[in-house]
Amino acid sequence: MANVNVYFFGKKYEVPDHLTIMTAMEYAGYQLTRGCGCRNGFCGACATIYRIKGQRDLKMALACQTKVEDNMYVATLPFFPLVKEVYDINRIEPTQAVMMQLYPEIYACVGCNACTKACTQGLNVMQYIAYAQRGDFKACADASFDCVMCGVCSARCPAGISHPQVAELARRINGKYLTPDAEHLIARVKEIAEGSFDDAMKEIMGKSDAEIRELYNTREIEA
């Protein structure tokens, strides 16, 4: 395996080419506290900006998911000041007005699409903001579902939009108000509260070790 030159905050380090940006930083000697979370692409802690020497475009990535390249200039973005508005999920109305009240800046979107280009998850960010503008929470929720809230989109936004928080609001509204209720779940919760299953539970808990083993080993498994 070959080595490549990577520049962390402008300083050059020679690292093996199969490492990720995150493991390359550790190889170089950084004991990470900021900018490192799940290390598996789910938490958005390790948002990173880089540019390959000689190229003009700026790239955004999760450090834990991205391999190093030769002549990569890296800066980390371990925190970004997103706007998170406070609301009561039980009192809001699932209408377009909610977005206007809480996140009016989404209507200042200039359509530059920098957010979409920056997304580390490859989401169509500008499109889901457009859905939010229209009050189409379901479409916004679906299009933003894979968001890890790293905040890179917001860092690139000239309108000051906090896209991940807008999407979070849309998903909670969709999950609570716009998706049909699970009737079987509501019924089961009621049955349990009424004690319908207490006897069966008492019976199984009272079984001897041998009895419960027999019951387990011969239980029928749903096809």
Add this chain to the structure above:
Amino acid sequence: MYPESYQESLKKVAEKREANAFAEPRRMTAEEKEQVLAENHPDYREDEFEALKVGPNKGEKAPHELAAMLQAHARIRPGDVDLEHPAYDVDVLILGGGGAGCSAAIEADEAGADVLIATKLRTGDANTMMAEGGIQAADKENDSPAQHFLDAFGGGHFMAKKELVRKLVTEAPADIKWLNDLGCEFDKDESGRMVTTHGGGTSRKRMHACKDYTGAEIMRTLRDEVLNRQIPILEFTAAIEIIKDDKGQAAGAVLINMETLELFVVKAKCVILATGGAGRMHYQGFPTSNHYGATADGLVLGYRAGAKLLYQYTLQYHPTGVAYPDQIYGALVTEKVRSLGAKVVNKDGDIFVHPLETRDVEAAAIIRECKRGNGVPTEHGYGVWLDSPIIDIKNGEGTVKSRIPAMYRMFEKRGIDISKEPMLVYPTLHYQNGGLDIDTNCMTGVPNLFAAGEVTGGVHGTNRLMGNSLLDVIVFGRDAGKAAGARCKEVETGTLNLDHVEAFEKELREAGIETDLVSPKLLPKYVRERTVLEGPGIIQ
């Protein structure tokens, strides 16, 4: 893109795919399971464990790596902090900002308590965020809490505390509803009916999911709710010692700012340990699917304060960790891949195990298959194929992309299309089955010291089923929050002290333990070995 050396094996897998897709492999008998575990599972390797010499579990075994932390020195001496002038004085102090910690915070807040959360990294930096596959609840017509009990208790080798399992399965449907009412987006059909599947060891299809971002969706909903309630959170702040009072009750904690290394004291009427698991301890040298902060801190904090552990010697090795490519070595491949029909096959494309045995049995069977020479060689050892293209064959084209988008993305970034090619997998350290022993109110053996989630033991016996840990963090997180929220109204805190830290040091000396190590570990050290000047800013 798979290397040339894998192509011959991949060809065989592809040739047998159609037949494998519709094959119904036999499940193992109870005797066969016992044998494959005893001969292959890492928990059964006696040379990897040692007897504890001090503390509440003295004489019991623990993994070497954990024993070293449990029997290490405290990071501070009692005189290092001013216990008479705490920086915070609250009703309920919650240590940990994952699924259990946030659930507890919401309920304690709901109960009217003055709550403070302290978390080592960011809120939501936790294994909850990474749980992909699902969450169990017996809410379908053909299912019942007793059936769920049987699966969980049997899957845990009949070792779980029955009362805790009863709570887990009985409160499950109400907690799914609670999450849904908070706005958590579960997979439903058009009528609102939950889409549920099997997990390893389930006898009914009761696995609820939010695509394969189930934990992430739950975690971001809980986090948003904590923020809406404006519950104070100290991020990048770790607990390094529990504080007790002259009555022997837990009464706060010593915290450290992870960046400035400033120490300070929090006084609290009740403390909830929700610090999570231990994958980053890398027991037996295994890679892990866990997040960066999973270093068994809560076990150390509780143990030094006098709380007993239960089943600290059982760990869960998830059968399908990534074996290739190297950049994601050890990362989780969700069990949902097998729930949706993928088969586990060897280098010749032959099925050697039912894909939905319990995790310990499945992992042991994969280890055995590789020992028999039927694995595919990798840089770190061996792997077997998890044949994901079968999912689309069985459920229709596009299922992989729509039902397991996170898995698809993770491999696609490395040039592997898992709807067309299989994944190479090997067991990865995934879950701490054991932990702090709690009663049905989530209290440890130390009065007013509560615990919930992966830091506890007893809920899952010696093997946890898929979908029961997300459930565990919600059920017991909420219960711990409610219990502490009620309890704090009656507590009279005495004079704070760290006498137990001194007493533990004395015990170490008397047991003849000589070590330079300090604990809790806080973070793993992945920095390459080299000569550096140890100085300010370096935690270790």
